[in-house]
Amino acid sequence: MPKARKRKTPIVAPSSDAATSSRPEVTRSVIREFHVLLKRQTQLGRSGTKDAATASELDRIQQRIQELGGLERYQHMSATGQKDDRGGGSHKIFIGWMKELGLHKREDKGKLKMLEVGALLPDNYQSCSSWIDCRPIDLNSRHPAILQQDFFLLDPLTNQEKWSAISLSLVLNFVPEPKDRGRMLRMAHSMMVQDGHLFIALPLPCVTNSRYLTIEHFKAIMSIIGFKQLKEKWREGGKMVYYLYQKEEPSPAQDGTLFSKKRELRAGPSRNNFAVLLADA
Numbered sequence: 245m246p247k248a249r250k251r252k253t254p255i256v257a258p259s260s261d262a263a264t265s266s267r268p269e270v271t272r273s274v275i276r277e278f279h280v281l282l283k284r285q286t287q288l289g290r291s292g293t294k295d296a297a298t299a300s301e302l303d304r305i306q307q308r309i310q311e312l313g314g315l316e317r318y319q320h321m322s323a324t325g326q327k328d329d330r331g332g333g334s335h336k337i338f339i340g341w342m343k344e345l346g347l348h349k350r351e352d353k354g355k356l357k358m359l360e361v362g363a364l365l366p367d368n369y370q371s372c373s374s375w376i377d378c379r380p381i382d383l384n385s386r387h388p389a390i391l392q393q394d395f396f397l398l399d400p401l402t403n404q405e406k407w408s409a410i411s412l413s414l415v416l417n418f419v420p421e422p423k424d425r426g427r428m429l430r431m432a433h434s435m436m437v438q439d440g441h442l443f444i445a446l447p448l449p450c451v452t453n454s455r456y457l458t459i460e461h462f463k464a465i466m467s468i469i470g471f472k473q474l475k476e477k478w479r480e481g482g483k484m485v486y487y488l489y490q491k492e493e494p495s496p497a498q499d500g501t502l503f504s505k506k507r508e509l510r511a512g513p514s515r516n517n518f519a520v521l522l523a524d525a
C-alpha cells in the first residue's frame with residue numbers, strides 16, 4: 245500500500261474573502277498559497293506519475309487555483325496589491341539606477357533593448373520610450389501589448405546577446421523549482437549583451453530568512469553565473485530586496501556542489517525554503 249501523503253495545510257482557509265479582499269495581508273497570503281499550489285503542480289507534472297492519487301491531487305490543486313480566482317486573479321493581486329515597498333513599482337527603481345549609470349544618455353548606441361519578464365502592465369517603461377525599447381512578456385498576457393511568452397521557451401539562438409537590459413521583478417520567486425531559477429538566471433546571462441544590466445526584485449525573506457539562501461550566497465551564485473553586483477536596496481523590516489547586476493565573465497565555482505544541492509545555511513523553525521540551484525557543470 246502506498247503511504248498516504250500528508251496534505252499541506254492551506255496557507256489561507258478556502259473562503260471567498262481570500263479571493264476577493266484587497267487587504268494587504270490577505271493579498272500576501274493568497275500569493276503565497278498560489279506559489280505553494282503552482283510548485284506542487286509542477287512537481288506532480290514532472291514526476292510523470294499517472295496514478296489515481298496523483299490525478300486527484302492535481303484536480304484538487306486546479307480546483308483550489310480556480311477558487312482563488314485563477315492565474316489572472318493572482319496577477320491582478322500582484323498588479324494592484326503590490327505597491328511601493330511591496331514591489332509593483334519596482335520599475336521605478338530600475339529606471340533610477342539606469343539613469344545613475346547614464347544609460348539614458350547613450351546617443352551613439354541607440355535605444356536600450358530591454359526584456360521585461362513577468363510584465364503585468366504594458367507601459368511600465370513608457371516614460372522612458374525615448375531611450376528604452378521595452379519588450380514586455382508574460383506567461384499569461386493581460387494586455388495585447390504584452391507578448392504571451394514563457395521565458396524558458398525563448399529561442400536561445402535568436403536571443404543570444406540580444407538584450408541590453410533584462411528585468412526579473414518578482415519572477416524568480418514565481419518559478420517553482422530551484423534548479424529552474426538557476427537556469428533562468430543562466431539564460432538571462434546568455435541573452436544579454438556584454439556589460440548588459442539585469443534587474444532582480446525579490447521578497448526580502450527569500451534572502452534574509454531562507455534555510456538555503458543568504459545575501460552572500462546569492463551574490464556568490466550570481467558571480468558564478470557571470471553577474472557582478474552593482475547595486476542592492478533593502479531595509480531591515482522591509483518587504484522587498486532589489487538588485488542590479490552587470491554581465492561579466494562567469495567566475496569558476498570552487499566547489500560546484502555548494503551551489504547545485506540544497507545545504508542548510510540557516511537553522512531554525514521559522515525559515516522558508518526558497519533556494520536557487522545551479523545544475524551540475
Ligand SMILES: C[S@@+](CC[C@H](N)C(=O)[O-])C[C@H]1O[C@@H](n2cnc3c(N)ncnc32)[C@H](O)[C@@H]1O
Nearest residue numbers: 322332362382383384393394395396413414418
Ligand atoms: C508576481 S508577478 C510580478 C509582476 C511584476 N513584474 C512586478 O514586479 O510586480 C510574476 C509574473 O511573472 C510571470 N512569469 C513567471 N514565470 C514566467 C516565465 N517563465 N515566463 C514569463 N513570465 C513569467 C507570471 O506570469 C507573473 O505574471
